Amino acid sequence: MKRPTQKAKLELVESQSGKDRILACAMALFGERGFDGVTTRDIAAKADVSVGLINHHFGSKEGLRQAADEYFITQFERFYEGEAGHVEDQAPGDMVRSVDQWVASIADEWPAFCRYFRRALLEETPWGAALFKRYFDLVRGSIDRLDAQGKIRPEVDRLWLPFLFMFLETGTLLMDPYIKQILGRSGFEADLWGRRYRAYGDLIAQGIFQRGPIKEGIR
Amino acid sequence: MKRPTQKAKLELVESQSGKDRILACAMALFGERGFDGVTTRDIAAKADVSVGLINHHFGSKEGLRQAADEYFITQFERFYEGEAGHVEDQAPGDMVRSVDQWVASIADEWPAFCRYFRRALLEETPWGAALFKRYFDLVRGSIDRLDAQGKIRPEVDRLWLPFLFMFLETGTLLMDPYIKQILGRSGFEADLWGRRYRAYGDLIAQGIFQRGPIKEGIR
DNA sequence: TTGAGTGCTGAACAAACGTTTAGTATTGTT
DNA sequence: AACAATACTAAACGTTTGTTCAGCACTCAA
Numbered sequence: 281m282k283r284p285t286q287k288a289k290l291e292l293v294e295s296q297s298g299k300d301r302i303l304a305c306a307m308a309l310f311g312e313r314g315f316d317g318v319t320t321r322d323i324a325a326k327a328d329v330s331v332g333l334i335n336h337h338f339g340s341k342e343g344l345r346q347a348a349d350e351y352f353i354t355q356f357e358r359f360y361e362g363e364a365g366h367v368e369d370q371a372p373g374d375m376v377r378s379v380d381q382w383v384a385s386i387a388d389e390w391p392a393f394c395r396y397f398r399r400a401l402l403e404e405t406p407w408g409a410a411l412f413k414r415y416f417d418l419v420r421g422s423i424d425r426l427d428a429q430g431k432i433r434p435e436v437d438r439l440w441l442p443f444l445f446m447f448l449e450t451g452t453l454l455m456d457p458y459i460k461q462i463l464g465r466s467g468f469e470a471d472l473w474g475r476r477y478r479a480y481g482d483l484i485a486q487g488i489f490q491r492g493p494i495k496e497g498i499r
Numbered sequence: 500m501k502r503p504t505q506k507a508k509l510e511l512v513e514s515q516s517g518k519d520r521i522l523a524c525a526m527a528l529f530g531e532r533g534f535d536g537v538t539t540r541d542i543a544a545k546a547d548v549s550v551g552l553i554n555h556h557f558g559s560k561e562g563l564r565q566a567a568d569e570y571f572i573t574q575f576e577r578f579y580e581g582e583a584g585h586v587e588d589q590a591p592g593d594m595v596r597s598v599d600q601w602v603a604s605i606a607d608e609w610p611a612f613c614r615y616f617r618r619a620l621l622e623e624t625p626w627g628a629a630l631f632k633r634y635f636d637l638v639r640g641s642i643d644r645l646d647a648q649g650k651i652r653p654e655v656d657r658l659w660l661p662f663l664f665m666f667l668e669t670g671t672l673l674m675d676p677y678i679k680q681i682l683g684r685s686g687f688e689a690d691l692w693g694r695r696y697r698a699y700g701d702l703i704a705q706g707i708f709q710r711g712p713i714k715e716g717i718r
Numbered sequence: 719t720t721g722a723g724t725g726c727t728g729a730a731c732a733a734a735c736g737t738t739t740a741g742t743a744t745t746g747t748t
Numbered sequence: 749a750a751c752a753a754t755a756c757t758a759a760a761c762g763t764t765t766g767t768t769c770a771g772c773a774c775t776c777a778a
Contacts (some may be wrong), residue, residue, distance in 0.1 A: 297725085298725070298726070299725090316535055316536070317535070319764080319765065319766080320765080320766060320767085321764090321765085321766095329725095329726075329727090330726065330727045330728065331727090331728085331766085331767085332726075332727060332728070332729095332767085332768080332769085333725075333726055333727075334766095334767095335766080335767060335768075336724095336725075336726070337725090340766075340767075341765095341766065341767090401674075401677075402621050402673075404676055409676075409677060409680055412674070412677040412680075413677070413680070413681065416677075416681060430709060431708055431709055432707050432708065432709060433705070433707060433708065433709050433710075435701070436698070436701065436702075436707050437694065437697065437698035437701070439682075439694070439698075440694065440695050440698035440699075441698065441702075441707065443670065443671070443674070443678065443686075443695075444667060444670070444698060444699065444702055446670070446674070447666045447667050447669075447670025447671075447674070448663060448666050448667065448670075450666075450670075450674075451662065451663070451665070451666025451667075451669075451670070452662070452666075454621075454673055455620075455631070455662070455665070455666070455669075457623055457628075458620075458628060458631040458632075458635075459662065461628055461631075461632070462632065462635060463658075467662075475656065475658070475659065476659050476662075478656065479655070479656035479658075479659035479660065479663060480659075480663065482654070482655065482656070483655075483660075483663055483702070483703070483706065484702070484706055484707055484708070485706045485707075485708055486652070486705075486706045486708075487702065487703055487704045487705045487706040488651050488652060488655050488660065488703055488704075489650055489651065489652065489703070489704055489705075490649060490650055490651060490652050491652075516755085517755070517756070518755090538734080538735065538736085539735080539736060539737085540734090540735085540736095548756075548757085549756065549757045549758065550736085550737090550757090550758090551737085551738080551739085551756075551757065551758075551759095552755075552756055552757080553736095553737095554736080554737060554738080555754095555755075555756070556755090559736075559737075560736065560737090
């Protein structure tokens with residue numbers, strides 16, 4: 281009596297062809313240990329195939345990385361361009377709710393996706409740089425739309441703002457191994473992730489400081 | 500007619516013993532490419548010694564990493580516990596000025612230090628985890644002190660706040676290679692770094708949104 | 719039945735890696 | 749001067765790595 285999504289996933293993995301299993305296992309291992317931290321023999325063992333099959337299907341380890349990167353991009357597009365692109369146009373309440381829905385809808389794949397994303401950003405390949413740029417442009421696009429609506433204070437530094445946004449957006453992504461050590465569980469677990477989103481939105485909206493005088497002083 | 504600091508540094512490197520040169524070159528290379536991305540032969544070549552000398556002085560590559568980590572910690576303590584520990588107790592104007600001074604005083608060593616720091620956080624060793632924890636405790640200490648003074652709004656999420664701070668603090672650290680690609684130069688260059696600090700402080704203090712009604716509506 | 723194509727295996731190979739070792743040069747002590 | 753300890757070199761060693769290759773099992777069309 282497994283949940284259908286889990287069962288479907290499991291069957292998928294076990295009944296997959298060698299080529300598909302190699303790709304799936306490679307993506308998991310690359311995400312966990314990084315490209316250089318994984319050997320072709322590791323991948324072959326996990327996918328339960330011979331080492332030679334990797335080169336047979338993908339030409340080389342580098343070819344396998346390319347295939348993994350391509351698959352990642354399809355996920356990236358599905359996750360980011362499907363739903364989260366225009367949250368800033370919504371009312372605050374709707375935004376929180378729609379983000380929660382979005383998080384719930386992709387909860388299964390999210391952790392593995394994030395691990396791969398993390399590695400991609402950290403390994404400093406040209407492809408990783410292009411991915412960063414693409415993500416950066418998404419963030420800057422959101423900011424530009426907010427700006428066009430006159431919602432952003434004019435004194436805010438427009439050069440650093442998109443980067444600060446990205447730091448907040450990707451922080452959980454990049455530091456999750458350490459977050460797990462401090463909080464005892466991953467920041468990607470649904471409740472923590474949603475709560476983080478709220479904390480993030482609150483910081484952006486109001487800063488963190490008490491504005492005592494305004495509240496009490498003026499009358 | 501070189502600047503004295505540069506000359507002193509250069510002489511230092513060239514007149515150092517083999518052991519010291521190995522350590523210095525190893526730290527530079529580890530910071531650039533990561534521990535696994537550097538071979539003992541790379542280090543030996545850069546330090547202009549034989550490969551065997553590394554094992555003679557440090558026992559193993561792992562021993563060299565330990566020595567490098569230890570040296571890094573002495574830098575870390577000098578940088579962080581010397582000056583930047585209690586900026587939050589100062590008036591805003593003083594804070595900006597003191598940060599600028601601090602940045603200028605360590606500008607020479609800062610980029611290499613940050614590269615090593617970056618790698619240390621990304622390589623997921625137990626030592627890196629301990630370093631993260633230590634940094635995290637510094638940040639949380641600052642927040643606690645602000646909180647004790649009643650300066651932080653009660654609604655702010657106390658669980659995520661230290662992490663959000665860290666994301667902002669370490670963002671430039673972790674993403675500098677990409678920042679360099681987008682801005683054309685490193686975010687650690689003194690003016691950009693200082694400007695980032697201001698943008699960061701402004702975000703924390705006020706958020707980014709226009710508060711039109713308060714400004715114009717009330718009269 | 720034949721033959722070509724595909725999925726796949728496991729042994730073997732060359733290169734790169736960290737490490738060891740035998741030996742030389744230098745320094746310091748008595 | 750003589751000895752010992754230290755600094756250092758260069759070749760060699762064993763392991764791990766990505767890759768290659770000859771061959772096996774199976775499918776499907778002719």
